[in-house]
Amino acid sequence: MTTPSRGPDGIAGEPPVPLGLLAELTHRCPLGCPYCSNPLALDARAEELDTATWARVFREAAALGVLQLHLSGGEPAARRDLLEIVAAARAAGLYSNLITSAVGLDGKRLAGLAEAGLDHVQISVQDSDAAAADHVAHRPGAFARKAALARDTVALGLPLTINCVVHRGNIARIPEMVAMAAALGAGRVEIAHVQYHGWALANRAALMPRRDQVETAEQQVAALRERHRGGLVIEAVMPDYFSGVPKPCLGGWGRRSLNVTPTGLVLPCHAAQTLPGLAFWSVRDRPLAEIWRASPAFSAFRGTGWMREPCTSCPRRERDFGGCRCQAFALTGDARATDPACALSADHGRVAALAGVGADGPYRFRTHRGAGPGPAGEAERIPAPSCRASG
């Protein structure tokens, strides 16, 4: 068994074959997590793609080679046509993964989705402590709802992943989160350190763990993996601010994944709209294959031709692809720069200076009103998307 071939890279006119599509069905969400990966300016319901268009996108994705479909949001259950959407995914032959907050989705509706062909359920749980979880989710009762849907998922025989985003406020409870996932009957648990994009960037100081917390977490994860070997699968990745090694953006820009926004724009990654000057094409106007092959946004950073030093001559250039373009831009103002998370980046000092430096403080919770001010007096304290001022 090997990981699949990803198609030829960097050959003119012959793009790689994608594996996954993230369908952001809606930006509507009953939660207000301060690290939400959605953009600060959220799409409105009236502009969302309709059922038939999503079904067409799924068929086009499957024809293009996409195998796995992630139904996400926002909260995908906010779509009244979720059942039809899941059925369309199965009809297209895609493996479907529902990424849900569990709020607005009960066991009865989930049973319908299972019957329609849903393959896997991923439930976000904000903490192992109910009160802390509801605080971060910005919704009373959310934790209990998640636990109930997790049990419904297992009772239906669907495989369950519990996703826990970890940050300064909960990183000390990783063993409890893993125990919770095991108790709920999950087959997988993701310990996902916050990635500082979108709302998370706006809340970076309040979310940033201390360096000693990250080191302890790493040791705990190693011990937990050993204990659960052959049972619960524990996925965890060191936060790149601390590791000195950049993350390959979804396995390389325009190489393995596509992201379709609620209104139909096709992005190489969910944060790509933060980059200036990229033209995104819409599934309303063009077939998905044409967008994947020829859209300027996908071509911009595909392969290695766009790189500069130190990436150009780096032996890791086809493993991490220069890291995250959105992070490079957010931290240096230059989307072609080496991701400053990389220790070889001339700007790495900026990340190193930010890593571990945070402050317990009020969050700016996600709101559908968009980029308005957060908690009273907080807006002014939020670091600007560019850190040039500090360097």
Add this chain to the structure above:
Amino acid sequence: MTDAAPLGEDVRPRLARGVRMVESAAHGGRVLLAPERLFKPDPVAAAILELCDGRSLGEMIDALAARYTAPREKIAADVAALLRTLAEKRLMDLA
């Protein structure tokens, strides 16, 4: 993991719930799909996986022995090794 325990020929290996094998021309053949993961089985592994349809391990080995020229014991060992690996990754139920 009990790594050395023999795998009885009466077990009925099945892909775990949430694991599916599909044919993808774009990816050059069979692909095993699982939650957040996918694997590309080589032709022999794919042939073994195709037989995980509820029949017993003994029946699977018989079917493979009729198809390949290798000795039955060699086939049995290869099949058991693959099934154990997949079970450890929670892709296979061995019940």
